[in-house]
Structures are given as structure tokens and as C-alpha cells.
Amino acid sequence: SGTYNVGGLVGNSTNTSNFTSASASGNVSGSAQSIGGLIGAYSNGTLTTVSSTGLVSGTYNVGGLVGYNDVGLTLVGGTSTGHVTGSSYYVGGLIGQSYRGETMIKNAYATGNVKGTYGVGGLLGYSDTNNYGNTKTILNSYAQGTVEGTTTGESYVGGLVGGTSW
Secondary structure, three states, X not given: OEOOOEEOOEEEEEEEOOEEOOEEEOOEEEOOEEEEOOEEEEEXXXXXXXXXXXXXXXXXXXXXXXXXEEEEEEEEEEEEOOOXXXXXXXXXXXXXXXXOOOEEEEOOEEOOOEEEOOOEEOOXXXXXXXXXXXXXXXXXOEEOXXXXXXXXXXXXXXXXXXXXXX
């Protein structure tokens, strides 16, 4: 547990970092942002055959695998099986927020329940392209579990992706 940039394996991964066959088990909690079951804050790179189990909780940018991705991500074979809860926004079963850069999610799944205020998704809470025209791609992936957004009005809640913006 901690305040921000908290992960089951790595709290903050800056620059380009690649992880293969990495896993984390156990509960992960933070009192602020960028909380992930495997990695709290992830700059960019490739995650291959990675997994997390256990409950993940935080305020915003909370994900079963990665809380916050800044510049781009390729995720191939990622799984998260724990429940994910954020007391605020951008909460996802795998990734809380993917901000900018190319994002590819392939052969991945999340099976836990996901709850937040808005920008809540079974796989990906919220994705921005930040006006750079970046591509966000999800292939052969699924989410299984209850997805709940607690705000009223435009809540951006989805079984797979909570919301996207360009």
C-alpha cells in the first residue's frame, strides 16, 4: 500500500520498459492515483504474458494490471482476476487510463468486478488519443464481471471500455 504510483510488482516504470512472464498476487491499495495490480504507472513498452490476482483499490487511474499508462503500450496475454475499485474516475479491469501513444491489447482478459465513478470499463477505464491520432486496438480480449459507475449524468461506463476521447 502507499499513496500514488503503487503496484503489486513495480510502482513506477519510466522510459521504455518490457516485462515478460511477470505476475503479482495479493491485494494492492493506494490513497491517490496510479494504482495497479502489477504496475502503478507505466510509461511505455511491451507487457507479454503478465498477470495479477488480488483486490486493487485506489482513488483514480486504478487498474487490475496497470493503473496509468502514459505514452503507449502493447499488452499481449495479460490477465487480471481480482476486483478493482476506485473512489473516483478512470478505473479498469486491466488498465485504468491509457493516455497517449499507440495502445494494443491482445489475448487479454479481466474477470473481477470493477467499480468507480466515471470512466469505468471491464478492460480499460478510459483512453485518450490526446489529439495525436493514436490508435487504440483491442483484439481477442474480454471482460467478465460486474462494471459499475456511480456518478450521475455522463458516466462513461462500459463492459469492455468505459470511454474514449480524442
